[in-house]
Amino acid sequence: xxxxxxxxxxxGMRSRRFDTPWVGILIxxxxxxxxxxxxxxxxxxxxxxxxxxxxxxxxxxxxWLRRKLPTLKRPFRxxxxxxxxxxxxxxxxGFLVYVMVVATKTVYLVSALLxxxxxxxxxxxxxxxxxxxxxxxxxxxxxxxxxID
Numbered sequence: 001x002x003x004x005x006x007x008x009x010x011x012g013m014r015s016r017r018f019d020t021p022w023v024g025i026l027i028x029x030x031x032x033x034x035x036x037x038x039x040x041x042x043x044x045x046x047x048x049x050x051x052x053x054x055x056x057x058x059x060x061x062x063x064w065l066r067r068k069l070p071t072l073k074r075p076f077r078x079x080x081x082x083x084x085x086x087x088x089x090x091x092x093x094g095f096l097v098y099v100m101v102v103a104t105k106t107v108y109l110v111s112a113l114l115x116x117x118x119x120x121x122x123x124x125x126x127x128x129x130x131x132x133x134x135x136x137x138x139x140x141x142x143x144x145x146x147x148i149d
Contacts, residue, residue: 008134
């Protein structure tokens with residue numbers, strides 16, 4: 001995420017000995033420790049809930065793009081018109097909505113907090129970039145220079 005410019009460079013600081021991003025690993029460990037106090041079923045339900053939310057957003061963006069930009073160049077194209085794509089998206093969307101409906105209050109609370117945190121983090125990172133509070137990689141900079149294989 002740091003290499004792509006989504007997170008400040010501090011998150012990508014690497015260990016001299018193992019060449020691993022130790023700050024990112026430390027933060028991931030702290031999140032895992034915080035989540036470990038939840039029941040296992042709630043952890044799985046939260047992951048499924050957030051995955052379902054993401055998939056519904058992907059289906060919505062897929063249909064929106066097909067409607068608004070039908071001639072857009074794509075790596076591949078599903079050979080159906082918009083009504084067929086809506087029908088195609090309904091079955092998996094039904095399963096995803098079911099997963100979200102049967103969730104417990106704990107799952108709703110944790111998922112809502114994580115979603116709100118993600119939205120806040122997105123805007124906070126944009127603010128950090130615009131105010132230059134942290135250093136960010138320029139997207140594609142390392143790839144264009146040949147630093148990353």
